[in-house]
Amino acid sequence: GQNIDQPTEMTATEGAIVQINCTYQTSGFNGLFWYQQHAGEAPTFLSYNVLDGLEEKGRFSSFLSRSKGYSYLLLKELQMKDSASYLCAVRVNRDDKIIFGKGTRLHILP
Amino acid sequence: GAVVSQHPSWVICKSGTSVKIECRSLDFQATTMFWYRQFPKQSLMLMATSNEGSKATYEQGVEKDKFLINHASLTLSTLTVTSAHPEDSSFYICSATIGGKRLNEQFFGPGTRLTVL
Numbered sequence: 001g002q003n004i005d006q007p008t009e010m011t012a013t014e015g016a017i018v019q020i021n022c023t024y025q026t027s028g029f030n031g032l033f034w035y036q037q038h039a040g041e042a043p044t045f046l047s048y049n050v051l052d053g054l055e056e057k058g059r060f061s062s063f064l065s066r067s068k069g070y071s072y073l074l075l076k077e078l079q080m081k082d083s084a085s086y087l088c089a090v091r092v093n094r095d096d097k098i099i100f101g102k103g104t105r106l107h108i109l110p
Numbered sequence: 111g112a113v114v115s116q117h118p119s120w121v122i123c124k125s126g127t128s129v130k131i132e133c134r135s136l137d138f139q140a141t142t143m144f145w146y147r148q149f150p151k152q153s154l155m156l157m158a159t160s161n162e163g164s165k166a167t168y169e170q171g172v173e174k175d176k177f178l179i180n181h182a183s184l185t186l187s188t189l190t191v192t193s194a195h196p197e198d199s200s201f202y203i204c205s206a207t208i209g210g211k212r213l214n215e216q217f218f219g220p221g222t223r224l225t226v227l
Binding site for chain 2 (some may be wrong): 015033040041042043045047087097098099100101102103107
């Protein structure tokens with residue numbers, strides 16, 4: 001079966017840095033995604049990793065280690081608007097099907 | 111670019127009726143669209159993969175006769191929930207892949223909230 005694990009909830013302070021971890025055990029691997037989802041809205045794409053290493057995009061960075069089945073999303077200079085759920089997702093096959101983790105609800109405190 | 115719309119954004123229906131949800135790619139052609147269901151405080155569960163001009167591929171445990179998917183064109187896929195029951199109440203979200211340089215992105219519609227009374 002497919003298994004994607006990430007913490008259920010995290011809390012951080014405005015202006016700080018937070019790291020959201022994700023581990024996965026899937027039958028195949030063809031890329032890992034991070035999405036942001038605000039309550040009642042659809043997810044929005046944040047990042048994509050297929051090779052080991054760090055991808056940086058503004059305040060957000062994503063890291064992947066394929067040998068460890070591990071990824072993290074790093075958010076810097078946290079803002080109140082970053083309060084949302086962050087979904088880790090793995091594309092298992094080349095047919096584009098993506099399996100989502102249960103998401104991490106991030107609460108930002110002033 | 112890469113905008114996906116859904117209609118309706120919310121719908122309330124009586125138990126036993128059927129509801130159709132439309133998913134459109136507004137400014138690109140999507141050969142593949144995906145349908146997800148999300149219950150409160152849970153993640154997205156893939157229901158089916160929809161390819162233009164062919165039958166949808168359903169995930170294990172999803173009843174294909176209950177959730178009818180039609181992908182008649184490169185810009186439109188529809189999900190029909192037949193004989194809806196209260197347990198079908200959920201947030202239904204579609205997504206589409208754009209291909210080309212943005213092959214690795216899936217673009218999501220705004221979702222449709224279905225409430226079955």
